[in-house]
Amino acid sequence: MSQSLSPECTPLKKEYDSCFNSWFEGYLEPAVAASASSSTRSAYSERKAEEFQQKCGKIWEQYKSCVQRAVKERGLDKLLQQAREENPLVEPPTPPVK
Amino acid sequence: MxxxxxxxxxxxxxxxxxxxxxxxxxxxxxxxxxxxxxxxxxxxxxxxxxxxxxxxxxxxxxxxxxxxxxxxxxxxxxxxxxxxxxxxxxxxxxxxxxxxxxxxxxxxxxxxxxxxxxxxxxxxxxxxxxRMALWRSAADGLEKWLVQRFEQNAQLGKSGFTDVLRNLWEERDIGSHRWETDSACILAPFQLFFICISWIPLFNSLRQGHSLP
CATH class of the missing domain: 3.30.530.20 (START domain)
Known part of the structure; x- marks a missing residue:
């Protein structure tokens, strides 16, 4: 597993990534199956989003505060802010056409 | 693009x-x-x-x-x-x-x-x-930096040459004053020479430090 940009955040990052990966591996295929109708999709999504919060929410808060500090120390917060203003990307972009 | x-x-x-x-x-x-x-x-x-x-x-x-x-x-x-x-x-x-x-x-x-x-x-x-507009500002910055560097080195060149002239002429002034009228003619090409010399460290630092291809 890769490192964090700040060595002090690496243990938290690894714990968070492991938590996300194991959740995601259980999430993906049933999510595809649950997309048959919009009601099963939203029921499944809501339940799994909650589960993710329960499982990984705590380590995420710890890791996030560590990495936010590291981002700021390297002056990346301003660059990120600028990039977000230019291109917020809050919605999925249209997939590129061949 | x-x-x-x-x-x-x-x-x-x-x-x-x-x-x-x-x-x-x-x-x-x-x-x-x-x-x-x-x-x-x-x-x-x-x-x-x-x-x-x-x-x-x-x-x-x-x-x-x-x-x-x-x-x-x-x-x-x-x-x-x-x-x-x-x-x-x-x-x-x-x-x-x-x-x-x-x-x-x-x-x-x-x-x-x-x-x-x-x-x-x-x-x-x-x-x-x-980003072309910003390339221009980078070019402006580079130009300014080069001009400053030029000024600094030109200053060094000038004071270096002042020392040379002082050493050269102070001895001779003891004996005679007849060289004084020629000094301007000698100084002009020397000034140019010192300015050129003063560029060498700049080029060297660009060439060595930044390993130009």
């Missing part, structure tokens, strides 16, 4: 590719990616779409003189936003450089979608755009 694109298929089902994308690094073939951090993630409870924002840290392969000239550092950072949509089985990953973005932006998009039950199509496009 320059474009790049490539497309091919992986012989793995879409879900395997998408699970695998979180394990892409560290990668012995992409050693330039040295760190990855998730800075934001959300799971839409309605659509099930996962949005992830990450910062990738890379060791730049740019020549050192470019890195120095443009005030960058050896570490370059990239902002990456991915969307995983299980309902439509689309994954899009958009990346843009954070470092040196005032000079040029590299905007990359990757798309994974099922080609069949056992294959996944991969499509990658990139747009590279130099």
């Amino acid at each position: 320059h474009f790049f694109s490539q497309a091919f298929q992986y012989d793995h089902p879409w879900s395997h590719v998408v699970i695998g994308m979180w394990h892409k690094y560290p990668n012995s073939k992409c050693t330039h990616v040295v760190s990855i951090d998730t800075i934001d993630r959300s799971i839409d409870p309605q659509t099930g779409i996962i949005r992830t924002e990450r910062v990738l840290g890379c060791k730049q392969k740019a020549p050192m003189w470019i890195v120095k000239l443009f005030g960058g550092s050896e570490d370059a950072f990239v902002r990456e936003i991915s969307f995983v949509d299980p309902a439509t089985q689309n994954v899009t990953i958009t990346s843009v450089n954070l470092s040196l973005s005032q000079f040029a932006t590299c905007y990359e998009q990757i798309h994974y979608t099922p080609a069949s039950a056992t294959q996944t199509s991969f499509l990658q496009t990139a747009e590279i755009q130099a």
Whole structure:
């Protein structure tokens, strides 16, 4: 597993990534199956989003505060802010056409 | 603006590719990616779409003189936003450089979608755009720096030559005053010579320190 940009955040990052990966591996295929109708999709999504919060929410808060500090120390917060203003990307972009 | 694109298929089902994308690094073939951090993630409870924002840290392969000239550092950072949509089985990953973005932006998009039950199509496009308006400001900055450097060195050249002249003429002044009228004619070409000499350290530092190709 890769490192964090700040060595002090690496243990938290690894714990968070492991938590996300194991959740995601259980999430993906049933999510595809649950997309048959919009009601099963939203029921499944809501339940799994909650589960993710329960499982990984705590380590995420710890890791996030560590990495936010590291981002700021390297002056990346301003660059990120600028990039977000230019291109917020809050919605999925249209997939590129061949 | 320059474009790049490539497309091919992986012989793995879409879900395997998408699970695998979180394990892409560290990668012995992409050693330039040295760190990855998730800075934001959300799971839409309605659509099930996962949005992830990450910062990738890379060791730049740019020549050192470019890195120095443009005030960058050896570490370059990239902002990456991915969307995983299980309902439509689309994954899009958009990346843009954070470092040196005032000079040029590299905007990359990757798309994974099922080609069949056992294959996944991969499509990658990139747009590279130099920011011309800002290149101009970089050029202005470079010009200013060169002018300052020139002034500093010219100053050194002038005071160095003043010493030479003082040493040369003080002895002779003891004996005679007849050289005084010629000094202006001698000084002009010498001044030029000192200004040229004063450029040499600048060129050397550009050539050695920044390893010009």
